[in-house]
Amino acid sequence: MALASTADTTLDFGPASALSCRECGTRYDLGPIFACIECFGPLEVAYDFGPVTREEIAAGPTNIWRYRKLLPVPANVETRPNLQPGWTKLVKADTLAAELGLRSLYVKDDSGNPTHSFKDRVVAIALEAARNFGFHTLSCSSTGNLAGAVGAAAARAGLDSCVFIPSDLEAAKITMASVYGGRLVAIDGTYDEVNRFCSELIGDELGEKWGFVNVNLRPYYAEGSKTLAYEIAEQLGWRIPDQIVIPVASGSQLTKIDKGFRELIKLGLVEDKPYRVFGAQAEGCSPVSGAYKAGHDVVQPVKPDTIAKSLAIGNPADGPYVLDIARRTGGAVEDVTDGQVVEAIRLLARTEGIFAETAGGVTVGVLRKLAENGLLDPEAETVVLNTGDGLKTLDAVAAEARPAAVIRPSLAAFRTAFAN
Amino acid sequence: MALASTADTTLDFGPASALSCRECGTRYDLGPIFACIECFGPLEVAYDFGPVTREEIAAGPTNIWRYRKLLPVPANVETRPNLQPGWTKLVKADTLAAELGLRSLYVKDDSGNPTHSFKDRVVAIALEAARNFGFHTLSCSSTGNLAGAVGAAAARAGLDSCVFIPSDLEAAKITMASVYGGRLVAIDGTYDEVNRFCSELIGDELGEKWGFVNVNLRPYYAEGSKTLAYEIAEQLGWRIPDQIVIPVASGSQLTKIDKGFRELIKLGLVEDKPYRVFGAQAEGCSPVSGAYKAGHDVVQPVKPDTIAKSLAIGNPADGPYVLDIARRTGGAVEDVTDGQVVEAIRLLARTEGIFAETAGGVTVGVLRKLAENGLLDPEAETVVLNTGDGLKTLDAVAAEARPAAVIRPSLAAFRTAFAN
Numbered sequence: 001m002a003l004a005s006t007a008d009t010t011l012d013f014g015p016a017s018a019l020s021c022r023e024c025g026t027r028y029d030l031g032p033i034f035a036c037i038e039c040f041g042p043l044e045v046a047y048d049f050g051p052v053t054r055e056e057i058a059a060g061p062t063n064i065w066r067y068r069k070l071l072p073v074p075a076n077v078e079t080r081p082n083l084q085p086g087w088t089k090l091v092k093a094d095t096l097a098a099e100l101g102l103r104s105l106y107v108k109d110d111s112g113n114p115t116h117s118f119k120d121r122v123v124a125i126a127l128e129a130a131r132n133f134g135f136h137t138l139s140c141s142s143t144g145n146l147a148g149a150v151g152a153a154a155a156r157a158g159l160d161s162c163v164f165i166p167s168d169l170e171a172a173k174i175t176m177a178s179v180y181g182g183r184l185v186a187i188d189g190t191y192d193e194v195n196r197f198c199s200e201l202i203g204d205e206l207g208e209k210w211g212f213v214n215v216n217l218r219p220y221y222a223e224g225s226k227t228l229a230y231e232i233a234e235q236l237g238w239r240i241p242d243q244i245v246i247p248v249a250s251g252s253q254l255t256k257i258d259k260g261f262r263e264l265i266k267l268g269l270v271e272d273k274p275y276r277v278f279g280a281q282a283e284g285c286s287p288v289s290g291a292y293k294a295g296h297d298v299v300q301p302v303k304p305d306t307i308a309k310s311l312a313i314g315n316p317a318d319g320p321y322v323l324d325i326a327r328r329t330g331g332a333v334e335d336v337t338d339g340q341v342v343e344a345i346r347l348l349a350r351t352e353g354i355f356a357e358t359a360g361g362v363t364v365g366v367l368r369k370l371a372e373n374g375l376l377d378p379e380a381e382t383v384v385l386n387t388g389d390g391l392k393t394l395d396a397v398a399a400e401a402r403p404a405a406v407i408r409p410s411l412a413a414f415r416t417a418f419a420n
Numbered sequence: 421m422a423l424a425s426t427a428d429t430t431l432d433f434g435p436a437s438a439l440s441c442r443e444c445g446t447r448y449d450l451g452p453i454f455a456c457i458e459c460f461g462p463l464e465v466a467y468d469f470g471p472v473t474r475e476e477i478a479a480g481p482t483n484i485w486r487y488r489k490l491l492p493v494p495a496n497v498e499t500r501p502n503l504q505p506g507w508t509k510l511v512k513a514d515t516l517a518a519e520l521g522l523r524s525l526y527v528k529d530d531s532g533n534p535t536h537s538f539k540d541r542v543v544a545i546a547l548e549a550a551r552n553f554g555f556h557t558l559s560c561s562s563t564g565n566l567a568g569a570v571g572a573a574a575a576r577a578g579l580d581s582c583v584f585i586p587s588d589l590e591a592a593k594i595t596m597a598s599v600y601g602g603r604l605v606a607i608d609g610t611y612d613e614v615n616r617f618c619s620e621l622i623g624d625e626l627g628e629k630w631g632f633v634n635v636n637l638r639p640y641y642a643e644g645s646k647t648l649a650y651e652i653a654e655q656l657g658w659r660i661p662d663q664i665v666i667p668v669a670s671g672s673q674l675t676k677i678d679k680g681f682r683e684l685i686k687l688g689l690v691e692d693k694p695y696r697v698f699g700a701q702a703e704g705c706s707p708v709s710g711a712y713k714a715g716h717d718v719v720q721p722v723k724p725d726t727i728a729k730s731l732a733i734g735n736p737a738d739g740p741y742v743l744d745i746a747r748r749t750g751g752a753v754e755d756v757t758d759g760q761v762v763e764a765i766r767l768l769a770r771t772e773g774i775f776a777e778t779a780g781g782v783t784v785g786v787l788r789k790l791a792e793n794g795l796l797d798p799e800a801e802t803v804v805l806n807t808g809d810g811l812k813t814l815d816a817v818a819a820e821a822r823p824a825a826v827i828r829p830s831l832a833a834f835r836t837a838f839a840n
């Protein structure tokens with residue numbers, strides 16, 4: 001395993017020691033690169049972890065930087081202007097569990113992040129990489145949540161931003177993506193087309209000194225999702241859950257949560273035990289679920305058509321890894337219809353007071369389906385992820401979530417309206 | 421000071437010992453009452469505080485229950501299903517400070533609460549009171565944020581809910597208020613009319629066993645705002661800021677933050693020092709600011725007309741107390757136009773990556789105005805509150821926060837669009 005590119009001694013990525021190809025293992029110096037020049041496989045961050053204890057983590061800040069010794073960030077990351085995401089609530093969901101016939105259920109509610117989606121986690125790591133590489137502009141292709149997270153993080157950090165979105169996104173996500181003062185460009189096309197355009201832009205002089213968080217900074221960015229695994233384990237009292245249901249867009253989040261659990265085991269921070277990973281997709285964009293059910297190892301791209309726009313990636317880069325993890329751990333990949341997504345949003349709101357965006361409707365909908373079809377063990381401790389906020393996808397429920405009546409302010413009017 | 425009503429020995433309000441009239445001091449047993457029968461003054465919670473140390477607070481949960489020994493809640497409140505609000509970020513706002521010519525500025529960002537406004541704090545306390553009194557339905561009159569907070573809290577706790585709002589609220593707030601499955605009733609009238617209607621409903625058999633969080637549970641509810649003072653002081657390293665800018669709707673929040681600071685001093689948890697309290701209103705609903713500027717002690721009701729709907733209370737119950745606190749502490753009450761509110765929302769987003777609702781635009785706009793007109797000491801440590809989330813008042817900025825261009829996914833199109 002040779003070191004391929006040249007070293008820059010001014011870089012500070014904390015415990016991260018190199019990039020490593022996930023396919024062929026070729027190692028590279030830490031740099032703004034994302035694909036192996038030997039085999040075109042994706043690169044990921046490799047570490048030389050020092051000693052880490054539960055106690056020092058518990059004494060850290062109430063955000064993802066409590067895990068800085070497990071992330072590609074400098075030791076002083078806490079002191080630099082960033083959104084300080086993470087340490088979101090793990091909600092014991094007893095009412096929802098009872099409705100679904102499960103014994104022990106938790107919702108990891110990432111709508112509590114600064115821009116109200118899990119994307120703040122990954123962007124915070126990418127921001128440190130951008131600073132390391134001296135980039136002046138933070139950029140991305142986005143299905144919406146990432147656009148807001150990048151805009152906000154760049155504003156806080158004092159960087160420029162330029163984000164690219166499909167033009168048909170939810171109004172809330174469009175407004176949020178541009179309110180932070182960066183440049184927002186809508187592309188007349190699908191997310192996959194936006195993504196291809198960004199890859200083209202990186203090779204062009206226009207994109208010089210730009211950090212595309214989910215392209216040339218992707219190896220760093222993706223590591224942010226590990227913090228979901230760390231938090232869930234710590235919040236359970238340093239224990240990995242038996243079962244976990246995770247949404248699948250590109251598939252990166254699911255693969256990194258699995259990586260995070262394995263790291264905790266390797267570092268002796270939790271006991272080694274089996275756990276089952278379940279992937280959740282919307283039927284209207286279910287290339288990974290389709291491949292899982294067909295018994296395939298490869299994922300056929302699809303053209304998305306679903307209200308779960310934040311999961312609408314028709315050509316998911318990490319799809320094959322998701323299939324591998326689901327099969328290796330005894331999990332599954334399942335999908336639900338848009339109607340079931342809306343039902344699940346309302347179910348979660350009604351039972352636990354959590355208003356999820358459509359992606360959360362997908363995971364809770366899949367949880368329900370897995371409970372019904374017996375793929376989930378009802379006796380086992382289960383965690384389901386809500387990765388975003390209902391305020392960003394209001395249209396999904398607005399038709400049904402309305403006032404029961406509009407009345408004049410009088411007891412007589414109230415009596416008449418609610419006589420039955 | 422006589423005890424007026426009958427005691428119920430099954431109640432558990434922790435350190436709270438009685439209700440006390442803020443005007444005449446008459447004391448009452450803890451009950452679902454809110455006005456003094458002697459003088460019609462407002463009742464507030466009186467305590468017998470036991471010993472409280474910084475260390476035991478710091479060892480508590482990362483939510484408002486770390487302060488349970490200072491709140492009217494039972495000792496086991498943590499273990500009961502509730503939204504666990506609080507411990508939101510205190511953001512060091514160096515970029516905003518530089519733009520406004522201030523030396524040291526923090527934003528207390530309460531958009532990080534479960535339903536993304538400070539209302540989760542007050543509702544969590546009211547919920548415990550409702551449980552104590554055996555109420556089955558949680559209710560309120562609301563300008564929007566409270567409706568969502570009550571709906572979510574009732575859902576989590578397994579209570580029914582019925583909330584009343586003016587029919588002209590923002591779409592996001594209406595959807596959020598009803599998604600949790602409770603009953604939402606829109607009233608064709610102003611907030612003040614909704615509020616009067618709720619007072620009428622309490623006296624009616626229809627409202628029996630209903631806890632109106634901001635009417636018959638108001639003394640308990642209002643105490644939740646003290647946690648903002650506690651958190652700010654603790655997050656500053658157990659220190660009260662020199663200056664604080666707080667939005668004024670009913671005025672309750674401002675009076676309770678002042679009460680919280682004074683309690684911390686009295687308990688020896690912070691050093692005694694002077695601090696200045698500033699109230700912020702929208703010009704279109706500025707009865708308290710108007711009275712302040714005119715040198716009056718009483719507040720003339722107004723008919724609200726502002727985009728800051730969450731502050732649109734034309735007849736603020738605690739207005740006179742706000743005037744008293746602003747004058748006593750050397751602060752002021754100021755107001756800004758709707759245009760300045762929008763500018764301030766964009767200023768905060770651009771400088772700190774925080775997307776505030778219109779109420780946050782009011783406080784940041786007033787902060788700017790106070791800095792410009794010299795009423796604020798630029799050298800003194802200052803805290804400004806953002807009490808809600810920009811996603812709930814998108815219309816305020818949607819016209820300006822839009823994509824810079826909509827293009828085809830090609831470098832040529834991008835070059836053309838951004839040639840200049």
